[in-house]
Amino acid sequence: MRAIVTIRFKEGVLDPEAVAIGRALRGLGFEEVxxxxxxxxxxxxxxxxxxxxxxxxxxxxxxxLLANPVIESYAIEIPD
Amino acid sequence: MRAIVTIRFKEGVLDPEAVAIGRALRGLGFEEVxxxxxxxxxxxxxxxxxxxxxxxxxxxxxxxLLANPVIESYAIEIPD
Structure with a gap:
Protein backbone atom coordinates (compact mmCIF):
# COMPACT_ATOMS: atom_id res chain seq x y z
CA MET A 1 0.00 0.00 0.00
CA ARG A 2 1.17 3.51 -0.69
CA ALA A 3 0.74 6.54 1.60
CA ILE A 4 1.59 10.10 0.61
CA VAL A 5 2.36 12.59 3.38
CA THR A 6 2.47 16.31 2.59
CA ILE A 7 4.12 18.50 5.18
CA ARG A 8 4.02 22.29 5.10
CA PHE A 9 4.70 25.12 7.48
CA LYS A 10 1.71 26.36 9.44
CA GLU A 11 0.18 29.69 8.49
CA GLY A 12 2.32 32.51 9.83
CA VAL A 13 5.51 30.48 10.31
CA LEU A 14 8.42 32.04 8.44
CA ASP A 15 10.29 29.63 6.14
CA PRO A 16 13.78 31.13 5.78
CA GLU A 17 14.76 28.73 2.98
CA ALA A 18 11.74 29.80 0.90
CA VAL A 19 12.62 33.45 1.49
CA ALA A 20 16.21 32.75 0.38
CA ILE A 21 15.00 30.95 -2.77
CA GLY A 22 12.82 33.93 -3.67
CA ARG A 23 15.68 36.35 -3.15
CA ALA A 24 18.07 34.19 -5.19
CA LEU A 25 15.59 33.90 -8.07
CA ARG A 26 15.05 37.65 -8.19
CA GLY A 27 18.83 38.08 -8.03
CA LEU A 28 19.12 35.87 -11.12
CA GLY A 29 16.76 38.20 -12.99
CA PHE A 30 13.44 36.44 -12.34
CA GLU A 31 11.90 39.61 -11.00
CA GLU A 32 8.35 38.33 -11.47
CA VAL A 33 8.74 36.06 -8.40
CA LEU A 65 9.14 11.69 13.33
CA LEU A 66 8.06 13.08 9.98
CA ALA A 67 6.63 16.46 10.95
CA ASN A 68 7.35 19.01 13.64
CA PRO A 69 3.81 19.55 14.95
CA VAL A 70 4.78 22.85 16.56
CA ILE A 71 5.45 24.59 13.25
CA GLU A 72 4.28 22.15 10.56
CA SER A 73 0.96 20.71 9.50
CA TYR A 74 0.59 17.50 7.54
CA ALA A 75 -1.91 15.79 5.30
CA ILE A 76 -2.09 12.05 4.64
CA GLU A 77 -3.38 10.57 1.40
CA ILE A 78 -3.76 6.85 0.79
CA PRO A 79 -4.44 6.46 -2.93
CA ASP A 80 -6.38 3.43 -4.26
CA MET B 1 -0.23 33.47 -11.30
CA ARG B 2 0.80 30.39 -9.41
CA ALA B 3 3.33 27.77 -10.54
CA ILE B 4 3.97 24.50 -8.74
CA VAL B 5 7.34 22.80 -9.23
CA THR B 6 7.81 19.20 -8.12
CA ILE B 7 11.39 18.00 -7.85
CA ARG B 8 12.37 14.39 -7.30
CA PHE B 9 15.45 12.27 -7.60
CA LYS B 10 15.95 10.56 -10.93
CA GLU B 11 15.35 6.82 -11.14
CA GLY B 12 18.32 4.98 -9.68
CA VAL B 13 19.71 7.88 -7.65
CA LEU B 14 20.05 6.95 -3.99
CA ASP B 15 18.40 9.39 -1.57
CA PRO B 16 20.25 8.92 1.73
CA GLU B 17 17.75 11.03 3.69
CA ALA B 18 14.87 8.83 2.52
CA VAL B 19 16.83 5.72 3.50
CA ALA B 20 17.49 7.23 6.94
CA ILE B 21 13.79 8.10 7.40
CA GLY B 22 12.83 4.50 6.57
CA ARG B 23 15.37 3.13 9.02
CA ALA B 24 14.25 5.53 11.77
CA LEU B 25 10.57 4.64 11.26
CA ARG B 26 11.30 0.92 11.47
CA GLY B 27 13.41 1.60 14.56
CA LEU B 28 10.38 3.30 16.15
CA GLY B 29 8.34 0.13 15.60
CA PHE B 30 6.76 0.96 12.24
CA GLU B 31 8.01 -2.27 10.73
CA GLU B 32 5.49 -2.14 7.87
CA VAL B 33 7.52 0.59 6.15
CA LEU B 65 18.60 27.17 -9.28
CA LEU B 66 15.72 25.01 -8.10
CA ALA B 67 16.78 21.55 -9.29
CA ASN B 68 20.07 19.78 -9.77
CA PRO B 69 19.56 18.47 -13.32
CA VAL B 70 22.30 15.87 -12.89
CA ILE B 71 20.42 13.90 -10.24
CA GLU B 72 16.94 15.45 -10.11
CA SER B 73 14.01 15.69 -12.47
CA TYR B 74 11.29 18.31 -12.20
CA ALA B 75 7.71 18.86 -13.29
CA ILE B 76 6.02 22.24 -13.66
CA GLU B 77 2.30 22.75 -13.18
CA ILE B 78 0.53 26.06 -13.74
CA PRO B 79 -2.97 25.65 -12.32
CA ASP B 80 -5.88 27.72 -13.68
Whole structure:
Protein backbone atom coordinates (compact mmCIF):
# COMPACT_ATOMS: atom_id res chain seq x y z
CA MET A 1 0.00 0.00 0.00
CA ARG A 2 1.17 3.51 -0.69
CA ALA A 3 0.74 6.54 1.60
CA ILE A 4 1.59 10.10 0.61
CA VAL A 5 2.36 12.59 3.38
CA THR A 6 2.47 16.31 2.59
CA ILE A 7 4.12 18.50 5.18
CA ARG A 8 4.02 22.29 5.10
CA PHE A 9 4.70 25.12 7.48
CA LYS A 10 1.71 26.36 9.44
CA GLU A 11 0.18 29.69 8.49
CA GLY A 12 2.32 32.51 9.83
CA VAL A 13 5.51 30.48 10.31
CA LEU A 14 8.42 32.04 8.44
CA ASP A 15 10.29 29.63 6.14
CA PRO A 16 13.78 31.13 5.78
CA GLU A 17 14.76 28.73 2.98
CA ALA A 18 11.74 29.80 0.90
CA VAL A 19 12.62 33.45 1.49
CA ALA A 20 16.21 32.75 0.38
CA ILE A 21 15.00 30.95 -2.77
CA GLY A 22 12.82 33.93 -3.67
CA ARG A 23 15.68 36.35 -3.15
CA ALA A 24 18.07 34.19 -5.19
CA LEU A 25 15.59 33.90 -8.07
CA ARG A 26 15.05 37.65 -8.19
CA GLY A 27 18.83 38.08 -8.03
CA LEU A 28 19.12 35.87 -11.12
CA GLY A 29 16.76 38.20 -12.99
CA PHE A 30 13.44 36.44 -12.34
CA GLU A 31 11.90 39.61 -11.00
CA GLU A 32 8.35 38.33 -11.47
CA VAL A 33 8.74 36.06 -8.40
CA UNK A 34 6.51 37.53 -5.72
CA UNK A 35 6.48 34.75 -3.12
CA UNK A 36 7.85 31.25 -2.62
CA UNK A 37 6.48 28.46 -0.41
CA UNK A 38 7.82 24.97 0.08
CA UNK A 39 6.21 21.64 0.95
CA UNK A 40 7.80 18.32 1.66
CA UNK A 41 6.19 15.22 0.24
CA UNK A 42 7.11 11.81 1.63
CA UNK A 43 5.90 8.68 -0.14
CA UNK A 44 5.75 5.55 1.99
CA UNK A 45 5.47 2.01 0.64
CA UNK A 46 3.77 -0.02 3.37
CA UNK A 47 3.11 -3.70 4.00
CA UNK A 48 -0.51 -4.66 4.66
CA UNK A 49 -3.92 -3.95 3.16
CA UNK A 50 -5.83 -2.24 5.99
CA UNK A 51 -6.29 1.34 4.75
CA UNK A 52 -7.82 2.70 7.95
CA UNK A 53 -5.17 1.13 10.15
CA UNK A 54 -2.47 2.43 7.81
CA UNK A 55 -3.86 5.95 8.05
CA UNK A 56 -3.71 5.82 11.87
CA UNK A 57 -0.17 4.41 11.77
CA UNK A 58 1.03 7.07 9.31
CA UNK A 59 -0.52 9.74 11.55
CA UNK A 60 1.60 8.37 14.42
CA UNK A 61 4.68 8.44 12.14
CA UNK A 62 3.99 12.12 11.43
CA UNK A 63 3.60 12.98 15.10
CA UNK A 64 6.71 11.05 16.14
CA LEU A 65 9.14 11.69 13.33
CA LEU A 66 8.06 13.08 9.98
CA ALA A 67 6.63 16.46 10.95
CA ASN A 68 7.35 19.01 13.64
CA PRO A 69 3.81 19.55 14.95
CA VAL A 70 4.78 22.85 16.56
CA ILE A 71 5.45 24.59 13.25
CA GLU A 72 4.28 22.15 10.56
CA SER A 73 0.96 20.71 9.50
CA TYR A 74 0.59 17.50 7.54
CA ALA A 75 -1.91 15.79 5.30
CA ILE A 76 -2.09 12.05 4.64
CA GLU A 77 -3.38 10.57 1.40
CA ILE A 78 -3.76 6.85 0.79
CA PRO A 79 -4.44 6.46 -2.93
CA ASP A 80 -6.38 3.43 -4.26
CA MET B 1 -0.23 33.47 -11.30
CA ARG B 2 0.80 30.39 -9.41
CA ALA B 3 3.33 27.77 -10.54
CA ILE B 4 3.97 24.50 -8.74
CA VAL B 5 7.34 22.80 -9.23
CA THR B 6 7.81 19.20 -8.12
CA ILE B 7 11.39 18.00 -7.85
CA ARG B 8 12.37 14.39 -7.30
CA PHE B 9 15.45 12.27 -7.60
CA LYS B 10 15.95 10.56 -10.93
CA GLU B 11 15.35 6.82 -11.14
CA GLY B 12 18.32 4.98 -9.68
CA VAL B 13 19.71 7.88 -7.65
CA LEU B 14 20.05 6.95 -3.99
CA ASP B 15 18.40 9.39 -1.57
CA PRO B 16 20.25 8.92 1.73
CA GLU B 17 17.75 11.03 3.69
CA ALA B 18 14.87 8.83 2.52
CA VAL B 19 16.83 5.72 3.50
CA ALA B 20 17.49 7.23 6.94
CA ILE B 21 13.79 8.10 7.40
CA GLY B 22 12.83 4.50 6.57
CA ARG B 23 15.37 3.13 9.02
CA ALA B 24 14.25 5.53 11.77
CA LEU B 25 10.57 4.64 11.26
CA ARG B 26 11.30 0.92 11.47
CA GLY B 27 13.41 1.60 14.56
CA LEU B 28 10.38 3.30 16.15
CA GLY B 29 8.34 0.13 15.60
CA PHE B 30 6.76 0.96 12.24
CA GLU B 31 8.01 -2.27 10.73
CA GLU B 32 5.49 -2.14 7.87
CA VAL B 33 7.52 0.59 6.15
CA UNK B 34 9.07 -1.00 3.08
CA UNK B 35 10.37 2.02 1.20
CA UNK B 36 10.47 5.80 1.49
CA UNK B 37 10.81 8.39 -1.28
CA UNK B 38 10.86 12.15 -1.01
CA UNK B 39 9.84 14.97 -3.32
CA UNK B 40 10.26 18.67 -2.91
CA UNK B 41 7.41 20.91 -3.97
CA UNK B 42 8.02 24.62 -4.51
CA UNK B 43 5.07 26.96 -5.03
CA UNK B 44 5.83 30.21 -6.81
CA UNK B 45 3.60 33.25 -6.85
CA UNK B 46 4.41 35.11 -10.06
CA UNK B 47 3.56 38.48 -11.53
CA UNK B 48 2.04 38.48 -15.03
CA UNK B 49 -0.67 36.59 -16.89
CA UNK B 50 1.20 34.86 -19.75
CA UNK B 51 0.97 31.15 -18.87
CA UNK B 52 3.24 29.93 -21.66
CA UNK B 53 5.89 32.52 -20.93
CA UNK B 54 5.68 31.71 -17.23
CA UNK B 55 6.20 28.02 -17.95
CA UNK B 56 9.37 28.79 -19.93
CA UNK B 57 10.63 31.12 -17.20
CA UNK B 58 9.97 28.57 -14.45
CA UNK B 59 11.81 25.96 -16.53
CA UNK B 60 14.80 28.31 -16.58
CA UNK B 61 14.50 28.76 -12.79
CA UNK B 62 14.62 24.98 -12.38
CA UNK B 63 17.68 24.64 -14.59
CA UNK B 64 19.53 27.52 -12.94
CA LEU B 65 18.60 27.17 -9.28
CA LEU B 66 15.72 25.01 -8.10
CA ALA B 67 16.78 21.55 -9.29
CA ASN B 68 20.07 19.78 -9.77
CA PRO B 69 19.56 18.47 -13.32
CA VAL B 70 22.30 15.87 -12.89
CA ILE B 71 20.42 13.90 -10.24
CA GLU B 72 16.94 15.45 -10.11
CA SER B 73 14.01 15.69 -12.47
CA TYR B 74 11.29 18.31 -12.20
CA ALA B 75 7.71 18.86 -13.29
CA ILE B 76 6.02 22.24 -13.66
CA GLU B 77 2.30 22.75 -13.18
CA ILE B 78 0.53 26.06 -13.74
CA PRO B 79 -2.97 25.65 -12.32
CA ASP B 80 -5.88 27.72 -13.68
Missing amino acids: RAVARRKVIELELDGEDREGACRRVQAMCEQ | RAVARRKVIELELDGEDREGACRRVQAMCEQ
